[in-house]
Amino acid sequence: MLRALDIRDMLIIDRLELDFRPGLNVLTGETGAGKSILLDSLGFVLGWRGRADLVREGAEQGEVSAVFDLPPGHPARAVLAEAGLPDGDELILRRVNSREGRKTAWVNDRRVSGEVLRALSDTLVELHGQQDDRGLLDPRGHRAMLDDFAGLAAEKAAVAAAWADRRRAAQALDAAEAALAEMRAEEDFLRHAVAELDDLDPEPGEEATLDSRRRVMQGAERMRLDVARAAQGLGTDGAEGAMAEAMRWLDGLAAGAEGALDGAMAALERAMVELGEAQDGVARFADALDFDPGELERVEERLFAIRALARKHGVLPDDLGGFAEELRRRLSDLDGGEGRIGELGSELSAAEARYAEAAGALRAAREAAAGRLDAAMAAELPPLKLNRAVFRTEIGAAEPGPEGNETVTFEVATNPGAPAGPLNRIASGGELSRFLLALKVCLTRGAEGLTLIFDEIDRGVGGATADAVGKRLEALAGDGQVLVVTHSPQVAARGGHHWRVSKDVDGGATLSRVVPLSAEDRIDELARMLAGDTVTEAAREAARALLAAG
Secondary structure, rough: EEEEEEEEEEEEEEEEEEOOOOOEEEEOOOEEEEEEOOOOOOOOOOOOOOOOOOOOOOOEEEEEEEEEEOOOOHHHHHHHHHOOOOOOOOOEEEEEOOOOOOOOOOOEEEEHHHHHHHHHHHHHOOOOOOOOOOOOOOOOHHHHHHHHHHHOOOHHHOOOOOOOOHHHHHHHHHHHHHHHHHHHOHHHHHHHHHHHHHHHOOOOOOHHHHHHHHHHHHOHHHHHHHHHHHHHHHHOOHHHHHHHHHHHHHHHHHHHHHHOHHHHHHHHHHHHHHHHHHHHHHHHHHHOOOOOOHHHHHHHHHHHHHHHHHHHHHHHHHHHHHHHHHHHHHHHHHHHHHHHHHHHHHHHHHHHHHHHHHHHHHHHHHHHHHHHHHHHHHHHHHOOOOOOEEEEEEEEEEEEEOOOEEEEEEEOOOOOOOOOHHHHHOOOOHHHHHHHHHHHHHHHOOOOHHHEEEEEOOOOOOOOHHHHHHHHHHHHHOOOOOEOOOOOOHOOOOOEEEEEEEEEOOOOOEEEEEOOHHHHHHHHHHHHHHHOOOOHHHHHHHHHHHOOOO
């Protein structure tokens, strides 16, 4: 419930403090007195998008504060929790608009964005007027309104989840079919390349090994001669023979040398061992140089084949094995693609069946809710002097989507036998305001802690019809809070709390004033609304009669 509204330096308001009450609150005043400014200011602090030039002439900034009472379980508490804001029984909104157009907002003394304000406002206030700027006349919003009326959040969530599953399954199938088509386009290449690679079967590091072996074989003839010379130099005609001869000479001298030659002879023995190892290494290398003359041709042929295949596929020779494995995988995907397509098709069919089931349940719930809404409207229209009118919630087919596969449209027929049609095309101005009032009553029934604001909802009606509108607003306010901006004395007389909005010139500046009315003041205000500029005693008597009837 809106408890207080504080406005400073907004348009033609310099300072205004209003304390609202539960029940029916009415604001009256002459046209142009500033009633719309109050709603503009309230909309500003709630984060609604509106006019930009709100700051009063000569002021540096305009500021609006609003205080709401939050009962336990109020939906605004969930918004506060999600935004990480302090929660309590009192909610204070404050928003400032600078002369340069900068807007800053606070909730319970914590700075917030306009999005947070708007999220809170959806749980705090509903504004409706004959122009219905909140969407009752827009068929695009009727489905959501019916869903809110019926409390179909769980059913809608089930449909949205099923739609998401269906979309993912369809996307997976489309992607698999596209991939299969792409692979089919290169099937001949894949099969030929895999066969070619399988035939060659290159090993990692094989190219380097072959290249080294090729170089050895290419220089084999020259190396054979050098190896033979080395072997001869190490053999009995060379180093081995000379060292053996030296050993014999020293051995003959050892006995008379008294150990002086022992070290030299030991060194020669070690040298003979090392020389033997050198001879073995040279012999092994000589054996390696002894190869089949056709081997060089075979090594070169395989080496060149590996390098050619690597160049063909744009990979390194050592990566040919991994590349072959990748091609085999793609070929395997191609060979198993039809089976995978079948699996994904089955998954899509199952997802479509789940969506159809969830959407069917939602449609059935909407059809049942439409019947309840039509019945509720049928009960609301006669008290508003629309006894012969018929309201109907029309449900039609639509393309499947995350919110189901039907459209919802609110239609009316104002006279028996007349064709039904959209609210804003069929109903006249006075009828439209009453249809909107009845619809708002039905749609907000059970909404706790919501302040309903009606901006001249009674425009175009008078007499008994205006009195019927006033009675319905009074009944609607019985369990909550309703604010009504009205020019109808019959509606104003039903108010539990009455404020008069006036415009005064003070020091050359035009300012809007709002004052609560006492019982006597209400008589004068109602008399003005009945009689115009000249208030007569007869008008006052009529005003007293209206208040007595209320």
